[in-house]
Amino acid sequence: MKYDNIIIGGGLSGLVCGIESARSGRKTAIVSAGQSALHFWSGSFEFLCNEDSRIVIDHPLERAERLDESHPYRKIGVSNVSKLLDRVSPLLREAGIKVNGSLERNHYRLTPFGYSRPAWLTLDEYLSFQSPSELKGKRAAIVNIYSYLDFYPRFLALGLSKLDVECVTASVNVPQLDILRKSTTEMRATNMSRFLTDSAVDDLAREVNRVSSDCDMVIMPAVLGIFDDEPVNRLRRGVDRPVFFVATTPASVPGVRCQLSLRDYFTSLGGTYMPGDTVVGGEISDGRIRKIYTSNFGSIPLIAENYVICTGSFFGHGLIANIDKIYEPVFGLDLNAPDDRTEWYDKNFYASQPYMGYGVVTDEKFRPMKEGKVIENLYATGALLSGFNALKEGSGAGITLATALHAASCITR
Helix, strand or coil: CEEEEEEEEECCCHHHHHHHCCCCCEEEEECCCCCHHHCCCCCECCCCEEEEEEEECCHHHHHCCCCCCCCHHHHCCHHHHHHHHHHHHHHHHCCCCEEEEECCCCCCECCCCEEEEEEEEEEECCCCCHHHHCCCCCEEEEEECCCCCCCHHHHHHHHHCCCCCEEEEEEECHHHHHHHHHCHHCCHHHHHHCCCCCHHHHEEEHHHHHHHCCCCCEEEEECCCCCCCHHHHHHHHCCCCCCCCECCCCCHHHHHHHHHHHHHHHHCCCCCECCCEEEEEEEEEEEEEEEEEECCCCCCCEEEEEEEEEECCCCCCCCEEEECCEEECCCCCCCCCCCCHHHHHCCCCCCCCCHHHHHEEEEECCCCCCCCCCCEEECHHHHCCCCHHHHHCHHHHHHHHHHHHHHHHCCCC
């Protein structure tokens, strides 16, 4: 099977790159193993949030100019990164995902444990604010679903109290969820979202109104709208005061919705989505990938002019570590990881761990190398790259999206 472009990996990076390729008129395929990091999504995207894991960055573009030259933002160029990422919000909205935020200044989001953390983009339905002082003097009703265990009202109340927010907590129920309580393992966000539709949402809204009449706002777990945001909008219309949501323990309902929405947008543009499949190798000659092979297609190759590998880092199995080495499993690409495993980690658990900065070695265009030679028609994106520590910096989503859009611009010229 022949395509113009093949994207290896169906997470955020692969989907965005695939969308840009497909809507340029290229025949595009995405090979996706299945679940991605989006299923663990907090509801916010970060660009550059922290310095030394402690100092909060208010103006991320200014700080990005001082990053090391090997950092993906600097390799693309910060001004070019800004232009690329200006396309993200419109793209997400076209896919049905409404976000707010700006690269000029980070805003704050509320974590499941009640802490305020900086972010670049946040879902419209999530609680976000430009400054923690905005919430001072507010009265919030933190409303949980009866017997739902993956949401922590007391932690949220404690965290909000430090922002001078007065909180009341309540638990409500709708009869449509009773069937899930036959087993404690069924009361999970993704399961509840399938039942919280139509009249169940109306019943929930009445219960929320009952317990929040003297409050300025309502904060709830993000358990509505796994397929689209209509249940979210319906609840917000039915409640008499502003309703905001906070992330829960994975799987993330908004994260699943985001992945499904981007997938559907990609296929609506004519893209071919191959779920539940894994690229197991390819043929490389004269510095180019000639064909790739997948688990499902066996000996039948997939052929394209260009390839983009978006398989992630260790979490997504884009990098594999065993007792002897760290390696990239699809093409055996060159890595910046040392052979001595004692250099992979710091014995101080709270220190910045060296392995978090490992990734594939690329040229200035993010084309990976194998045995020291650039593969001319392959581009790498996101967490597979080296030169940054997403956990320390709070930069993972920004790098994922910037490099995906950069790769898309390279393969659609």
